[in-house]
Amino acid sequence: MGRVIYFIYILYLVGAGFYMSKVSIADEKVVRIGVLSQNEDRLEKFEGLRDELSNLNYQEGKDVVYEVMTAPNDYAEMDQLAEKLVSQKFDVLVASGEGETRSLSKTVAKLNNPPPIIFMGALSPIAIGLVESEAIPGTNVTGLNNYHYELIAKRLDLLKRLIPHVEEVAVLGDGRTNLFQDSQPGLAQTARELNISYKMYDISMEQDIPRIVNEISKTSQALLIMPGLFLETHTKAIASYALIKGLPVFGVYPSDAEKGCIASYGTSYYNQGAQTAHMVHKIIMGYSPKSIPVETAEKLSFTVNLEVAQKLGISLEEAYIYFADKVIGQGGYQ
Known part of the structure; x- marks a missing residue:
């Protein structure tokens, strides 16, 4: 009892x-x-x-x-x-x-x-x-x-694997941030491992976007956007100008692929x-x-935009399309 x-x-x-x-x-x-x-x-x-x-x-x-x-x-x-x-x-x-x-x-x-x-x-x-x-x-x-800082080198890796013919990548960042300089050792190591070269471009003013994208298009085959407030709010404009110049852009947020980037890797807002x-x-x-x-961040998403790839006339590595968490265009699947 x-x-x-x-x-x-x-x-x-x-x-x-x-x-x-x-x-x-x-x-x-x-x-x-x-x-x-x-x-x-x-x-x-x-x-x-x-x-x-x-x-x-x-x-x-x-x-x-x-x-x-x-x-x-x-x-x-x-x-x-x-x-x-x-x-x-x-x-x-x-x-x-x-x-x-x-x-x-x-x-x-x-x-x-x-x-x-x-x-x-x-x-x-x-x-x-x-x-x-x-x-x-x-x-x-x-x-x-x-x-987002730790994933910069990973984005470069995914970009090269998704578009194997890329030999030089333009990395677009805001030089006013410490991130612009601090990320370079990791980028350099990844570039060596992938046997590609990269070049850093500093941008912090909207009116400079057309000029810098035009300059990038003369030597690079792709563009990688770094995290940062200015780039975050101007991704769509950058991707639009890059499309005109035939440049694929790799973004940060999953929504960046919806703004015109060919792919992105990161966590959503x-x-x-x-x-x-x-x-x-x-x-x-x-x-x-x-x-x-x-x-x-618990949820990272790799997003691929096949519509952008088609507009650019670029064939993406099929294995990495299947690896994506989300595919936009051509009956994109989850």
Whole structure:
């Protein structure tokens, strides 16, 4: 009899614990989340965040409310929006990328008790100074490493294997970023292994796109886009000019293949936001951002656009078409 009573008591404690955890999520108060985005494209990350938090039983308007502010690639305006978000004392601040994280971090640094900041995808957060350690961030900032820096050499490898006749690749980057220089040792090693050459091109102004693409077309057989805000927002224009010059372009995001790139390899905006939702959930449950490890992207997608290949008159290596996670054109399959 004593054992039965003890067993029932344990079940009661377990049930009570489950009930209390549910109360802490949904019933004690409405969680207020402030979101800062540098452009409209990155709002797809917010869509992933919101949808996944809904899957985690956070009902918008009842359990959680959002305030989303967007600066159209304007750093001065973004700093102002960061000030505005911080002044409203949100429970959690969510940044769409590196620039947004820096603006929010700079603003909350003035506070004695800064709120947690979660970034929905940034490249190599230790290298760019967002966190001191991915395992133990140690500050009020943590988030998702989208792995875009680490994947640059892999994109070069996939480009060569997909289009074997390529002998020289133009790598297009923004020289204002550390990434432009830091990525070159990895690119050089991969180029040697593939027995191809590459040349770096610096671009940071929209009006320079036609001139630089024209210059590239004189010597290179393909173009590789590096990660970065400027290139991220001008991929479609670059791909359009490259198509005129007969150049295949390899992009970063899965959506880049839909913008005119012949292929791309990386994680989508949406998936970055959805994965980050689980980190926001931990914050809501009471975990400190100091103890929440920076995560790496779980879902990487290799996308191939056969329509672009056909327009360019390029035959792609069939084995790598089958290797793709998504194929666009000619009855593309998953």
